[in-house]
Amino acid sequence: MKMLVPMKLVPDVVEELIIAADGKQLDREEIALKLNEFDDHALEQALLIKEAVGGEIIAVAAETGDIDEVLFTALAKGADRGVKLVGDGLEQGLTNRQYAEMLRAVVEETQPDLILTGVQANDDLDGQLATWLSGILDYPFATVVSRVEAADGQVKVQKEFSGGVIANLSLQTPALVGVQVAPATPRYAPISRVRQIMKTTSLDEMEVEVPDVPGPKVVSLAVPVSDGHAEMIEGDAEEKAERLLALLRERGLLA
Template identity: 40%
Template sequence: MDIIVALKQVPDVGAGIAINDEGTDLARDRLGFVTNPFDEWALEEALLLKDMTDGWVTVVSLDDPGIDHALYRALALGADHAVKLVGTGPAWIDSHRRAGIMASWIREQLYDLILSGVQAPDDLDGQLPALLAAGLGHPFASVVVAVEVTETGLIATQEFGGGRVGRIELALPAVLGIQGSLRDPRYVSDMRIRLASMGGGIEEVRSDGETGVPTAGSGLSVRRVFTPEASRRAVMLPASPHEAADAILGLLRERGLIA
């Protein structure tokens, strides 16, 4: 099975939020970037399917900050080919434009399946997988937590609210938004990533010009971004497990939840 995995870098807000001077976006020049965590699950699912079907995995991305490391890492993990679509202009690209640029490259490829993370922390104008599928005209599913290969296609398990799940069989090519995989994303050492980078191996493709596919934007204009007002904070109990346990039992007793 030939699988394309769409990867994306997102601002790392783990250490704190920084907003630009205009108040309309994160201060992306002041933040580090990491691979969208859901894309890591998508890559893991792709590598599992590759093992199962003797397949081929291509990772593709736009020219996001820090993407070279992410692509080399994917190669070190077992991806067969890495493609970077360059010439896409500004650093931040909304999901609609991203899907349009990717779709115009994907259309020229041979593939059975496209995987991507079900969502990203900053996809204000919707999630990439369904946008890609709608643009390419393929069957699709979001929030996929398991994939089984069948004779004619694959069965995806979709998770819904209320603990409901459903299985659907999709004809190929199809697009799946991956929420989780049965295995944690695998680990690879820095040494192996360095080795992968020394081999080169990222194919750069200019995404403007020759394909000429119009890539309409999201049609959204951001007036301002802001951090939500801090809601009530918990009363902190001791950090010692034994003292915390005593305090918690006290709270449960007060409420008559334990004798």
């Protein structure tokens, strides 16, 4: 089974986020980026399928930040091919619709049986990459998936609904799934292994253009402004209780 796993870098929210000069986006040249965690789970799910039934895994990502290391790490974990999308306008990121339109060419070139995307990413949270891509390709798909098994030209998936409800679905290939979590923790690739892959393997490059498609427009970004502060209540337990009651009465929360 041939599998395609789209990947991307997202802002590391643990680090400081810096707004670009235009005030409408994050400055991706200044902020720390990391692999989208859901994409890591999608790759792990692909690796589990490969170990179970064999096949080929193609990791693909648009050129932004240190994406080469992400793709080489995927190869070190067990992917068979890394494809880097290159072109103007990629450095500040893509909307999911733009990314889906660009992936159409990759799918036409690679002809995968199964596409596994991350269910969402922390820079959009709309979870629409799988939806857009399946609509463009007219592939059967399921998203918010926690397990994928492949056999006899079909994939069987476990899809999660709210309230703890699990649906078991069968999809005819070629198909597409949005992975929420893999059955196993994403594996670790030692740095030495990644460096070895970098020396012995090369990435394929595909020239792309950022499509001009409708999408949400950011009017402005701004850091939160503090307009107050916490009051630290001092004293023993009785004094603290009296002060707390007084504050609640001042705010009309107690009679």
